[in-house]
Every structure is written in C-alpha cells, then in structure tokens.
Amino acid sequence: MRYITIVIGDELLIGQVTDTNSGWIARHLTPFGWEPAGVMTIPDDAGAITAAIDRAFAQVDVVLMTGGLGPTKDDITKSTLCAYFGGEMRLDEATRRNVDRIFERRGIAMNALTAGQAMVPSSCRVIVNDVGTAPIMWFERDGKVLVSMPGVPHETQTMMERAVIPQLVQRFHAREHIAFSNFIVVEVPESELAMRLDDFERTLPPELHLAYLPKQGVVRLRLTGVADDKLWLGNTMESHTTRLKELLGGDLVATRDIPLAQILGEKLVGRGLTLATAESCTGGNVAHEITLVAGSSAYFNGAVVSYANDVKTGVLGVNADDIARHGAVSQPVVEQMAAGACHVLRTDCAIATSGVAGPSGGTSDKPVGTVWIAVRCGNRTTSRCFHFVGDRSRVIEQATTRGLIMLIKLLGC
Amino acid sequence: MRYITIVIGDELLIGQVTDTNSGWIARHLTPFGWEPAGVMTIPDDAGAITAAIDRAFAQVDVVLMTGGLGPTKDDITKSTLCAYFGGEMRLDEATRRNVDRIFERRGIAMNALTAGQAMVPSSCRVIVNDVGTAPIMWFERDGKVLVSMPGVPHETQTMMERAVIPQLVQRFHAREHIAFSNFIVVEVPESELAMRLDDFERTLPPELHLAYLPKQGVVRLRLTGVADDKLWLGNTMESHTTRLKELLGGDLVATRDIPLAQILGEKLVGRGLTLATAESCTGGNVAHEITLVAGSSAYFNGAVVSYANDVKTGVLGVNADDIARHGAVSQPVVEQMAAGACHVLRTDCAIATSGVAGPSGGTSDKPVGTVWIAVRCGNRTTSRCFHFVGDRSRVIEQATTRGLIMLIKLLGC
Numbered sequence: 146m147r148y149i150t151i152v153i154g155d156e157l158l159i160g161q162v163t164d165t166n167s168g169w170i171a172r173h174l175t176p177f178g179w180e181p182a183g184v185m186t187i188p189d190d191a192g193a194i195t196a197a198i199d200r201a202f203a204q205v206d207v208v209l210m211t212g213g214l215g216p217t218k219d220d221i222t223k224s225t226l227c228a229y230f231g232g233e234m235r236l237d238e239a240t241r242r243n244v245d246r247i248f249e250r251r252g253i254a255m256n257a258l259t260a261g262q263a264m265v266p267s268s269c270r271v272i273v274n275d276v277g278t279a280p281i282m283w284f285e286r287d288g289k290v291l292v293s294m295p296g297v298p299h300e301t302q303t304m305m306e307r308a309v310i311p312q313l314v315q316r317f318h319a320r321e322h323i324a325f326s327n328f329i330v331v332e333v334p335e336s337e338l339a340m341r342l343d344d345f346e347r348t349l350p351p352e353l354h355l356a357y358l359p360k361q362g363v364v365r366l367r368l369t370g371v372a373d374d375k376l377w378l379g380n381t382m383e384s385h386t387t388r389l390k391e392l393l394g395g396d397l398v399a400t401r402d403i404p405l406a407q408i409l410g411e412k413l414v415g416r417g418l419t420l421a422t423a424e425s426c427t428g429g430n431v432a433h434e435i436t437l438v439a440g441s442s443a444y445f446n447g448a449v450v451s452y453a454n455d456v457k458t459g460v461l462g463v464n465a466d467d468i469a470r471h472g473a474v475s476q477p478v479v480e481q482m483a484a485g486a487c488h489v490l491r492t493d494c495a496i497a498t499s500g501v502a503g504p505s506g507g508t509s510d511k512p513v514g515t516v517w518i519a520v521r522c523g524n525r526t527t528s529r530c531f532h533f534v535g536d537r538s539r540v541i542e543q544a545t546t547r548g549l550i551m552l553i554k555l556l557g558c
Numbered sequence: 559m560r561y562i563t564i565v566i567g568d569e570l571l572i573g574q575v576t577d578t579n580s581g582w583i584a585r586h587l588t589p590f591g592w593e594p595a596g597v598m599t600i601p602d603d604a605g606a607i608t609a610a611i612d613r614a615f616a617q618v619d620v621v622l623m624t625g626g627l628g629p630t631k632d633d634i635t636k637s638t639l640c641a642y643f644g645g646e647m648r649l650d651e652a653t654r655r656n657v658d659r660i661f662e663r664r665g666i667a668m669n670a671l672t673a674g675q676a677m678v679p680s681s682c683r684v685i686v687n688d689v690g691t692a693p694i695m696w697f698e699r700d701g702k703v704l705v706s707m708p709g710v711p712h713e714t715q716t717m718m719e720r721a722v723i724p725q726l727v728q729r730f731h732a733r734e735h736i737a738f739s740n741f742i743v744v745e746v747p748e749s750e751l752a753m754r755l756d757d758f759e760r761t762l763p764p765e766l767h768l769a770y771l772p773k774q775g776v777v778r779l780r781l782t783g784v785a786d787d788k789l790w791l792g793n794t795m796e797s798h799t800t801r802l803k804e805l806l807g808g809d810l811v812a813t814r815d816i817p818l819a820q821i822l823g824e825k826l827v828g829r830g831l832t833l834a835t836a837e838s839c840t841g842g843n844v845a846h847e848i849t850l851v852a853g854s855s856a857y858f859n860g861a862v863v864s865y866a867n868d869v870k871t872g873v874l875g876v877n878a879d880d881i882a883r884h885g886a887v888s889q890p891v892v893e894q895m896a897a898g899a900c901h902v903l904r905t906d907c908a909i910a911t912s913g914v915a916g917p918s919g920g921t922s923d924k925p926v927g928t929v930w931i932a933v934r935c936g937n938r939t940t941s942r943c944f945h946f947v948g949d950r951s952r953v954i955e956q957a958t959t960r961g962l963i964m965l966i967k968l969l970g971c
Binding site for chain 2: 157158159160161162163164165167168169170171172175181182183184185186187188193197200299358360422424427428429430431432433435436437439440441442445446447448449450451452453455456459460489490491502503504505506535536537538541
C-alpha cells in the first residue's frame with residue numbers, strides 16, 4: 146500500500162520546529178509493507194491544504210495528515226476538511242467528555258477556545274485521543290482514506306500505535322496477516338552482513354522480506370511477513386527467525402528495536418551490575434544517552450566528565466606521568482579513566498572516552514576525530530582507538546555509540 | 559520572494575534520516591524576507607522529481623533542491639534535471655579538479671563512481687562545492703530558478719552561506735539592500751515582551767520587520783530591513799537596534815543568533831572564569847551542551863553526574879542528613895551539589911540539577927517534572943524550583959536550558 150503524509154504547520158515550514166512525525170510514521174508502517182510515496186509540508190492555509198489533498202489523492206489511496214489541530218488554529222484544518230469531504234461541523238460528545246477529563250486532571254477550566262476542539266466535521270469518524278484534546282478524524286470517500294492527527298509527536302505516535310495503525314491494517318489487509326521480527330547487530334559491516342545472509346535472503350519465501358537499516362556500527366534488521374494463512378505465517382516466521390539468530394550468532398545484541406543504551410541497561414539489570422562513565426571528548430553525552438532510558442537509576446550511579454587533566458588525575462586518579470608521557474588521548478589514560486570511574490563511583494562497569502573532537506586540537510599524530518575508548522567490567526578491560534570523520538558533534542555522537550557498543554560486546558550475550 | 563524546497567531521498571522518506579536542511583534553509587532565508595510556500599519530500603525517482611518540479615514551478619519562481627547527489631545515486635537526479643532543463647551531460651573541469659583535490663587530501667584514488675560526480679548537465683551553471691565532491695547546480699529558465707544542492711547538511715549549509723544565499727539575493731534583490739540584527743532575550747514571557755515592544759513595533763518604518771522565535775524561556779528576536787537606499791537603511795537599522803537594546807535592557811543576553819551554551823562560554827572567557835556541572839536528573843546533558851561548543855575546554859573543567867545519592871555525598875560532599883531530611887530533589891541538596899562541583903572540579907562557577915524526570919519516581923509532593931536547579935559563581939548562589947511538563951526527554955531538555963539561562967543571568971551583562 147502506498148501513502149502520502151501531509152504535514153501542516155507554519156512553525157515547521159519556517160524551521161522553528163523539525164518534523165519527526167513523518168519519519169516515525171514511515172518506520173512504523175514499513176513493517177506492514179506500506180511505502181511512503183512522499184511527504185508534503187504545507188502552511189496553515191485552507192488553499193494549501195485543499196491543493197495538497199488533491200495532489201496526494203491523485204497519486205495514492207491513503208493520506209496521513211499531522212498538525213493543524215492546536216486549540217488556536219484547528220479552525221482552518223477542520224473547516225477545510227469539512228468543505229472537502231462534505232457535511233457540517235458538529236459537536237462530538239465523546240471528544241467533549243475527553244477534553245473535560247483532561248482539563249479536570251490538569252485542574253483548569255475549559256474555555257471557548259478549547260471547547261472548539263470538540264467540534265468535528267460530520268463526515269468523519271472520530272477516534273478519541275487518549276493522550277490529548279485534539280480528536281483524530283478518519284475520512285473515507287470513494288475507497289480513499291484520509292486520517293487527520295495532531296502535530297504533537299507524543300500524541301500522534303501513541304494514537305497511531307493504539308488505534309490508527311491497527312485500523313489501517315484492518316481496513317486494507319482484512320484477509321492478510323502480518324508479522325515482524327527485529328534484530329540488532331553491532332560491529333559487523335553491512336557488506337559483510339549482506340554476504341553472510343546472502344543464502345538466507347535468496348531462499349526466503351516471497352511472503353517474507355528482510356530490510357537493513359545501517360548506522361554507525363549498528364545494523365538494524367527487520368524481517369516482515371505478510372500472508373493470508375495465519376498458521377503458516379507464524380510457523381514460517383518462527384523458523385526463519387531461529388535461522389537468522391543462528392546466522393547472526395554473537396553479533397546479535399537484541400531482538401527488539403530499542404536504543405543501544407536500553408540494550409545495555411537490560412544486560413546490566415539482568416546481571417545485577419552497575420555502571421559509570423568517565424568522559425573527556427564526549428563531554429557527558431554517553432551519560433546523557435544512558436539516562437534517557439527510563440529506570441536507568443537502577444544501574445547507573447553517575448559519571449565524571451574530566452575535561453581538564455586536573456580532573457582526570459585529581460578525581461579519577463589517572464597517573465599524571467602517563468598523561469605527560471602518552472598524552473590525554475591514549476590507551477593508558479583512557480583505561481585508567483575507566484578504572485577510576487568504577488572506583489570513585491563504586492560500580493562494576495564503566496565506559497571511558499578521550500579524544501580530539503575538533504575543530505582544533507588535532508596534531509599529525511592524533512588528528513581531529515582520534516578517540517580512545519575503554520570499557521571495563523570487573524577486572525576485564527577492552528580499549529580501542531577510533532578515527533572518526535565529521536564535525537565536532539558527529540565525532541561526539543559516533544564516540545558515544547561506539548562506547549555503548551563496546552560495553553555491550555564485553556558483557557556478551 | 560516565495561520558494562519551495564524539494565528534498566530528495568529514499569532514506570528520508572522511510573524515516574532512516576530526518577531532514578534538517580529545509581528548516582535550516584527557511585531560518586536563513588526568512589531574514590531576507592523570503593517565505594517558504596512548502597516542502598516536498600520525494601523518492602530517488604525520475605518521475606517523482608519531474609512531477610515535483612512541475613508542481614513547484616506552478617506555485618513559485620524559486621525551487622531549492624537538496625539531496626539525490628551522492629556518488630551512488632546522482633545519475634537519477636542529474637539526468638532528470640538534464641532532461642528537464644535541456645542540453646546534455648558534460649564533464650565540468652572545475653568540479654573534476656575539486657573531486658581530485660578532496661580525494662588527494664583523503665589519500666584515496668578516484669574511481670569510476672566518484673568520477674561521475676564531475677558530470678553535469680550543460681544547461682546549468684556550476685557552483686563548486688568547497689567542502690564536498692557533489693557540485694551545486696544553478697538552473698534558470700523563463701525567470702524561474704532551481705538550485706540543486708547535496709543532501710549532506712554540512713555541505714549544503716556551508717555552501718548556502720558562502721555562495722547560494724548571496725547569489726539568490728543578488729539575483730532577486732539586485733537593487734535592494736538587506737540588513738538584520740539578532741537579539742536573544744531570556745526569562746521574559748513572549749506576551750510580556752510583545753507588550754514592552756508594542757510601541758517600538760507600531761512605529762517601525764515599513765522597510766523594517768521584527769520577528770519572534772520563542773522557545774523554553776528564550777525568545778530570539780530578529781530585526782530585518784530591506785530598502786533601496788543603503789545609507790538610509792544602515793542609519794535606520796542602527797538607530798532601531800540601539801533603541802531595541804535599551805528596551806530589552808538586562809534581559810538581552812546576546813546580539814548574535816548563537817546557542818545558549820556559547821553565550822555562557824563567551825561570558826566566562828570574558829571574565830576569566832571556569833565552569834563545572836553537578837547533574838542528577840539532567841544526567842550529563844548540561845555538560846554535553848556546554849562541550850558541543852568548540853573551544854569549551856578553555857573554561858569547562860568537567861562534571862559530576864551524581865545519579866546515585868552515594869555519589870552526591872561521596873564525591874560532591876552533599877550532607878547525607880539533608881538528603882534524608884529534604885530529599886535529593888530539594889534546595890539544600892542542589893545548592894550543596896553546586897558548591898561541591900566548584901570545590902571538587904576547582905572552578906569558579908557551577909550549574910547543578912536535581913529533579914524527577916519521570917515517567918516514574920513522582921510523588922504528590924514532588925510530581926514528575928519537578929526540578930531544582932542551583933547556579934553558583936564565587937560565593938553567590940541562586941536556586942529555583944521548576945515544574946516542567948512533558949516526557950522524560952522534554953524534562954531533561956527544559957532543565958538543561960533553564961540551568962544555562964540561570965547562570966547567564968547570574969553572571970549579568
């Protein structure tokens with residue numbers, strides 16, 4: 146099934162906000178075999194909305210629309226959709242009760258502006274928004290479907306998962322069943338992986354499809370199956386998932402599509418281990434990624450960002466002679482940083498980084514992008530030198546990813 | 559001048575990469591009075607590219623195109639542009655020399671794939687890409703202009719600033735002069751600011767325009783002037799900039815459009831002060847923002863991320879009785895964290911955070927989103943309790959921004 150996403154919002158067009166909904170939608174519809182034919186980002190303007198819907202329906206049968214539904218501006222979007230699909234604006238009781246409920250919980254009274262959120266075109270079927278006040282509106286005409294959703298990513302994404310995706314699948318794949326499995330592989334180049342899986346891919350039944358999403362030392366694989374026969378699909382997916390796990394072996398670090406820091410966190414919790422970081426060039430970004438995971442306080446004690454050499458020696462206990470002899474960006478220093486983090490922050494494991502993020506500070510010996518990373522668990526330490534390409538923020542990002550991968554690998558499967 | 563941005567790339571459509579070029583372009587063309595009529599994100603497909611150009615030129619006279627120019631896929635984009643604008647593919651000598659130069663620097667030999675990067679349609683004018691191998695192509699027909707640029711943000715943004723924006727301005731505002739001034743204001747609500755500037759805005763000459771970009775306690779103001787008379791424009795912009803500075807007074811923290819962490823960094827350098835952070839709920843993100851600024855090692859010594867209470871007491875020297883009595887999320891604890899960071903990391907200034915980022919850990923007393931922040935400089939300390947709305951990552955982001963703002967304010971103008 147091909148679809149087009151229409152993103153409405155002046156704030157997106159002028160670059161004040163970056164659209165992440167269209168990408169999220171694509172990542173979550175691809176497993177069902179859905180293919181995005183395009184994304185149109187348009188202003189909060191009736192003429193632009195009508196023209197975009199016309200152009201989209203000329204190409205595809207399904208249009209997903211996000212934005213244009215805030216309390217101060219939903220008039221334009223809703224009245225345009227009402228004019229397009231026919232009918233008149235009416236009060237939707239379920240939405241009004243939902244708005245009341247949300248406002249009561251927030252302890253504020255509904256005003257005329259917010260009361261307007263419960264008005265919807267009579268030509269749509271309403272899906273009540275569990276996590277916000279703007280209703281989701283499902284329009285259908287001549288076999289074509291348009292679903293209008295709010296622009297707030299949290300609301301759109303929650304309601305897509307809870308209601309819109311299941312209903313789209315039900316509507317367009319009534320007789321088909323869909324199944325998918327995720328696999329995260331680290332430190333195997335995509336080309337090497339493709340060779341290893343060549344035979345597996347060539348012998349896949351036509352109902353199954355394997356997709357690759359490579360990024361910075363991580364390859365996310367997604368096996369999707371679409372078939373009429375549910376029992377056959379279940380068995381086939383299971384046997385191919387088992388076979389794929391065997392082929393991936395120790396390079397497979399997760400069978401769900403979750404962040405690396407969460408994979409690491411689950412391994413630590415499973416083994417009852419605690420974690421700290423000692424960061425120079427990554428400047429706290431490894432700790433930031435780790436603490437973005439809800440519940441990380443169960444295993445993450447803390448971090449020492451040792452930008453100054455004084456902090457490396459004074460707080461982490463790195464030998465000053467080693468800094469003088471080998472430089473701050475060196476194997477002995479980064480290994481001592483990891484050991485120091487475990488000691489000072491009283492943890493079993495640590496990730497340590499020291500490098501030249503740039504744009505200045507590079508030498509012919511250690512050019513910009515040179516990063517030493519050490520990971521430690523108990524008495525085992527692994528360290529490695531990387532040469533990253535890109536600007537300061539890209540070097541920091543890559544070093545962060547590699548540090549997480551190295552500790553995941555050290556902890557094993 | 560209205561324009562449309564066409565973003566080419568399967569990897570963007572399927573959500574593997576998020577487009578940030580279109581927003582960047584909008585933010586950098588708005589000051590010249592340019593208005594984005596829409597953004598179209600399309601696949602690497604000749605039919606889709608041709609259809610998008612047709613639709614865009616039906617609406618506007620200028621199309622900016624990014625992407626579709628990597629060494630493995632630029633054939634489609636270039637041959638489609640060649641078919642659209644006429645002429646034939648030819649070797650561009652300046653681009654070939656540029657590709658040679660870049661490959662020589664990277665120490666690799668040019669292969670057939672990369673040699674193709676120097677082939678361009680004869681109907682375009684080439685702007686050599688100083689920072690990459692893909693050429694920028696300027697097409698013009700019947701008064702309509704299309705500029706094709708690479709998808710790599712760093713390349714597009716650098717070359718937009720160096721060449722494309724100046725040439726667009728020259729082409730479409732040959733007789734006009736353009737000037738703009740930036741102002742960053744913190745901790746003044748947008749509505750209060752609008753009231754304070756009401757008289758200023760109402761008496762602005764029609765050639766001048768003031769735009770607001772509010773976000774999380776920060777309002778970025780941009781004063782733009784467009785006029786034929788260069789001398790008049792210079793004088794008028796100067797007098798209005800002076801008047802605006804007076805009206806903003808102590809709330810004005812910068813007169814350039816730069817990140818908050820850079821504003822803070824420049825204040826610290828100017829006063830010869832050093833900085834540390836002590837972070838609980840922000841988990842290293844304040845340090846990360848600070849160290850994203852090139853040259854931050856000149857004033858940033860480091861950070862202690864004290865997720866565990868043991869680290870708060872053991873490393874930062876927070877009084878354990880105060881944690882027991884007031885809780886870790888409290889004024890005495892966060893103030894002691896700031897003092898501890900200055901002491902342990904030997905700095906003049908510190909930012910400290912302690913809060914409930916969620917989704918769990920909230921109580922009726924201190925619900926999710928409650929964050930105490932303290933900032934310290936010498937013997938002066940300011941602390942404040944915030945109640946942020948949003949999910950875990952939003953709470954962390956807002957606490958980070960507020961911490962930076964509080965120290966900027968403590969340091970004064």
